[in-house]
Amino acid sequence: MDNQLPELLRTVEHELTALLRRGRAVSWGVVREVHPHLEPNTYGLLLWLRRSGAVRLTDLSVRLGVGKGTLSRQIRGLEELGLVRREPDPEDRRAARLSLTVEGQRRFDAARGSRVEELQQSLAGWSADDLAEFARLLHHFNENWTPER
Incomplete structure (x- = not known):
């Protein structure tokens, strides 16, 4: 094993913790x-609904790593606020498909827009190649990271 690996892993853990805190x-x-009135941890849920349709x-439970019971409770709250709708799944009538309502999309997009502008300002000095590499590495990490529960 490379002698630098433990220190590099500690550095990655430190930077990941800082990123998660800011995120x-x-x-x-x-x-x-x-x-x-939304719970703070519903952002990931709203984001995935916006991206996935x-x-x-x-x-969604598998993708987010959240139990179905917890997710169902969050979805009910979003439905009550008129931000999410539940419709029968055309492929399996026992199941339902979840999606953002038009109002949910409008509110999420408006709120997210200012955050994207902040990100753009923070990364203004980065080259397109660096941004592409950063995005590639983050995607690779997210697709392969399987934390123990």
Whole structure:
């Protein structure tokens, strides 16, 4: 094993912790703008619904790493606020597909827009190649990271 590996892993862990802390703060800000009564941890749920369109609860649960019970409770709250709708799955009438309502999309996009502008300002000095590499590495990390629960 490379002698530098333990120190490099500690550095990655440190930087990842800083990124997650900042990401959580950004997520909370976006969620509060969408609706003041939303739980802060619904940002990831709203983001995946926005990106995915209509998706089954079970697929969303796996993707987000959240239990179906917790996710169902969050979805009910979003439905009550008129931000999410549940429709029968055309492929399996026992299942439902979840998606953002037009109002949910409008509110999420408006709130997220200011955060994207902040990100653009933070990364203004980066080259397109560096941004592409950063995005590639983050995607690679997210696709392969399987934390123990």
